[in-house]
Amino acid sequence: MKNYLKMGLTLMLFAIAVAVLLSVVYTITKGPIEDAELNVKLQSIKTVLSNPEDEELMIDENQIPESEGELKERVWKSTEEAFLYESSEYKGYVSSPAYKFSLKDGKPAYVVTGAAVGYGGYVTVMCSFVGELSNLEMMRIQVLDYSQETPGLGAKIAEKEAKERFFEIPKKALEDGLQVDKDAGVAAAKTDEQVEQYKEEGVIYISDIMTGATITPRGVANAVNTMFDYLKKELGGE
Numbered sequence: 001m002k003n004y005l006k007m008g009l010t011l012m013l014f015a016i017a018v019a020v021l022l023s024v025v026y027t028i029t030k031g032p033i034e035d036a037e038l039n040v041k042l043q044s045i046k047t048v049l050s051n052p053e054d055e056e057l058m059i060d061e062n063q064i065p066e067s068e069g070e071l072k073e074r075v076w077k078s079t080e081e082a083f084l085y086e087s088s089e090y091k092g093y094v095s096s097p098a099y100k101f102s103l104k105d106g107k108p109a110y111v112v113t114g115a116a117v118g119y120g121g122y123v124t125v126m127c128s129f130v131g132e133l134s135n136l137e138m139m140r141i142q143v144l145d146y147s148q149e150t151p152g153l154g155a156k157i158a159e160k161e162a163k164e165r166f167f168e169i170p171k172k173a174l175e176d177g178l179q180v181d182k183d184a185g186v187a188a189a190k191t192d193e194q195v196e197q198y199k200e201e202g203v204i205y206i207s208d209i210m211t212g213a214t215i216t217p218r219g220v221a222n223a224v225n226t227m228f229d230y231l232k233k234e235l236g237g238e
Contacts, residue, residue: 038068044142045071045111048128049101052140052167058103058130076100076110077234085230092116092226095124107131109139114227118146118219123157125223131171133235138169138224146216156209157216165195165206166220173202174228178221181205182214 065071078097085094099111110129115122124145143158184203189195198205
């Protein structure tokens with residue numbers, strides 16, 4: 001009996017020591033992790049608010065938030081819940097909060113983060129949408145999380161060449177709903193002009209640079225579709 005009590009006491013003390021150690025580690029790492037996540041968000045916002053062609057900021061430099069407090073000042077829509085909007089059609093959601101900025105030419109710019117189902121889980125992207133509802137365009141995307149996508153296949157979605165296929169999407173294409181080329185069943189694009197023409201029609205031609213990976217770019221397209229549906233609703237659309 002004494003041996004059992006001794007063993008039980010030893011295990012209890014060990015469990016307490018482990019719990020204390022984990023608590024200390026969490027306290028030490030919590031701040032740096034939060035700072036790193038904030039820096040990623042701030043840099044991503046700056047990226048999607050830069051011109052895709054020359055990387056020049058489309059808003060005044062003083063509008064770029066550099067702290068958590070400055071970021072909160074740019075909140076446009078938020079909720080205490082995790083999601084602002086969910087789409088059963090596109091199997092996606094819009095994260096809270098969404099932000100609003102003003103371009104140098106006076107147009108409103110909305111920065112929204114959304115996700116939809118990819119190959120191994122959700123693919124999360126941040127997008128900038130520019131203009132009023134009547135002429136709303138998606139300017140640029142930044143892929144935030146693709147950690148569960150296959151290296152060398154779906155993970156290519158974070159590469160510059162792949163992301164650029166989703167840049168500067170016109171309103172008509174957004175209204176029609178984005179599709180990747182394999183889902184749309186279009187013929188192979190042989191020139192850059194054909195790639196751009198497909199984009200005008202709501203088709204993201206990407207199979208030439210992401211061979212064998214359709215599910216991941218489809219997830220990005222559906223995330224964009226979900227975010228556009230949300231903006232359309234919030235800006236007074238049906």
